[in-house]
Amino acid sequence: MPKYEKSLIEAIVDVGECGIILLDESRNIILWNSWMHGASGISANEAVNRPLDAVFPSITGRRVFSAIDDAIRRGASSKLSHALNKWVFSLYCSAGATQVPRECMEHQVVIKPIAAEGGARHCLIQVSDITAAIKREKMLREIAQRAQASAKEAEKLSRTKSEFISVVSHELRTPLTSINGSLSLVAGGVAGDISEQGRALVEIAMRNTERLLRLINDILDVAKIESGKMNYYFxxxxxxxxxxxxxxxxxxxxxxxxxxxxxxxxxxxxxxxxxxxxxxxxxxxxxxxxxxxxxxxxxxxxxxxxxxxxxxxxxxxxxxxxxxxxxxxxxxxxxxxxxxxxxxxxxxxxxxxxxxxxxxxxxxxxxxxxxxxxxxxxxxxxxxxxxxxxxxxxxxxxxxxxxxxxxxxxxxx
Amino acid sequence: MLMLTELQHDVISETLNIGMGHAASALNELVAEEVGLAVPRVSIVTREEAVEMLRDRASDQVSGVSQDFSAEFEQSDAVNGQAFLLFPRSDSLRVVNMLLGDSVPLEALTEMEQEALSEIGNIIINATMSSFSDLLGQEINTGLPVTQIGTCRSILHADDVDSDSDYILFSHVSFNLEQRAVNGYVVLLMDVQSMSALKAGINCYLERLNVPNSGTY
Incomplete structure (x- = not known):
């Protein structure tokens, strides 16, 4: 790989779609790209040559601090998850630059050791904006929860419907049985003689109560089948x-x-x-x-x-x-x-x-x-x-x- | 098969325990709960044996994180390997829930929770490596964590390489949080050179402590 001018490397670093910070072995900022300027509001001129914890005092004692330490002293790489490290640095979304206050940027941080001249070790910090991904995931989670809730609701409704049908049908069957019983007694002459015309009318009434009973029995069977309560004796x-x-x-x-x-x-x-x-x-x-x-x-x-x-x-x-x-x-x-x-x-x-x-x-x-x-x-x-x-x-x-x-x-x- | 004396074995167990101690305090700073980590068992096995052990103790489907590591020894060639922290697939969600302290209603890890699991592995593997580095008086560099999901065989590349050409240091880690325990497995994959270097380093350490290494290996 050919040797590039320092200015060219800095230009390349500035083009990147993520934040790049380079620290020396004493945690002083050597490099601060323009993405970092946009997200933090702190320019490279203000940041370079200052210790990182002077620029972001809140990092002291946090995981990011020990991860930087591990990279410089031990050559260990770390990736800080958003779930366990929220708002590592104070960064804001550039999309809402005009609105006040600006929206906080959800970000993810990767920390890598970099071999420097003379056996020293530097530390490269890479910051990515994951605000959109976090929002998307939150939305997906809400959708999933809503879907779960409405599935439960639907199941409950269907159960209620089956129970309702079953109760109503039972309530209908009981009086029908006694209507039918009384009608057959009337037809049998228990309540006294009955005219030919009267008998014909009673028989029509009986046929129709029987038909109604069959319908109710069938509805009860369907309700049982739907609720899985149909019993079988094999x-x-x-x-x-x-x-x-x-x-x-x-x-x-x-x-x-x-x-x-x-x-x-x-x-x-x-x-x-x-x-x-x-x-x-x-x-x-x-x-x-x-x-x-x-x-x-x-x-x-x-x-x-x-x-x-x-x-x-x-x-x-x-x-x-x-x-x-x-x-x-x-x-x-x-x-x-x-x-x-x-x-x-x-x-x-x-x-x-x-x-x-x-x-x-x-x-x-x-x-x-x-x-x-x-x-x-x-x-x-x-x-x-x-x-x-x-x-x-x-x-x-x-x-x-x-x-x-x-x-x-x-x-x- | 490369064997270790009981003393060498104890040194490795102790090194892992020290690493877990550091990892636990790092995790305690991240999450509100008290996290306990312990390494009950360590064994050195072949890749095939490691696949079997993982399958028996965890499950065939595992998930977790891996990191490459490397060290430059003055006397020998560069040493390379891969470190894993793996959980039974079904337990990985539980670990994240325990540490994040919220109940995730979804049945699978989402991307963000996967990242959290990856960081837990990152912390534990880095702590383990730094503990080994203290033991050996030698820097060990680690790469970035990579999420691993799959069968024991595929994750440990058991089909890709000649499984007799390297060694695996297999250890069982138990996570304790609010009286609940979840078992994870730390697996260090090393070639013969790395294992020899590790053994030489342990012997140096024992000499420095003036403990005679009674074994003949």
């Missing part, structure tokens, strides 16, 4: 028995629409691990939907078959199918393809949402195929409970007949 279940039972329970409802439920079980020996009540609820939802949307004198087929490692249970109808535009939201809340149609057929629009949550809790998946004008098949897969995992493999269940070849023969009704 046990080994014979799939065949479960399907038979669901067909029996929903037969009366299907009869209203003149619909027949038939079961085609290709896996009569299979067991699954599940909550009986909840799976019955799934079947009731799928069967009532299928019956409701079937043509008069139609058939709803329940089918069970193997699908890979799982068992697939499907419920098919010959209704007019699910329109394309409605398919994406079918498992959403209050999902109804055509509200006038549903009003006519009853239903809460919450059923499939609940069904999906229950199936997923059984480590299963739910889906559907639908052809407009031809019919719809809803299916869900449940993991099979392998015989080796059963607590008590019963010989009786194995003596059931083999797969039935002719499904249509196995009519439930």
């Amino acid at each position: 046990e080994p279940l014979k799939l065949a028995e479960l399907l038979e039972a669901s067909a029996v329970v929903n037969r009366a409802y299907a009869d209203q629409f003149g619909v027949t439920i038939e079961i085609c079980n290709r896996v009569p020996d299979v067991r699954v691990r599940g909550d009986r009540e909840r799976l019955m609820q799934v079947m009731a939802n799928l069967l009532s939907n299928a019956a409701k949307f079937s043509p008069r004198d139609g058939r709803v087929r329940v089918k069970a078959e193997r699908n890979g490692d799982a068992v697939r249970i499907s419920v098919s109808d010959h209704g007019h199918g699910i329109p394309d535009e409605f398919r994406e939201q079918i498992f959403g809340k209050f999902a109804q393809a055509d509200s006038t149609d549903t009003r006519q057929r009853g239903g809460t629009g919450l059923g499939l949402n609940i069904v999906k949550a229950i199936v997923q809790n059984h480590k299963g998946e739910i889906g559907f195929d639908s052809i407009v004008g031809k019919g719809t098949t809803f299916y869900f897969d449940l993991p099979e409970l392998l015989p080796g995992l059963l607590p008590e493999p019963s010989a009786a269940s194995r003596s059931e007949p083999q797969e039935r070849a002719d499904c249509d023969a196995a009519l439930c009704e």
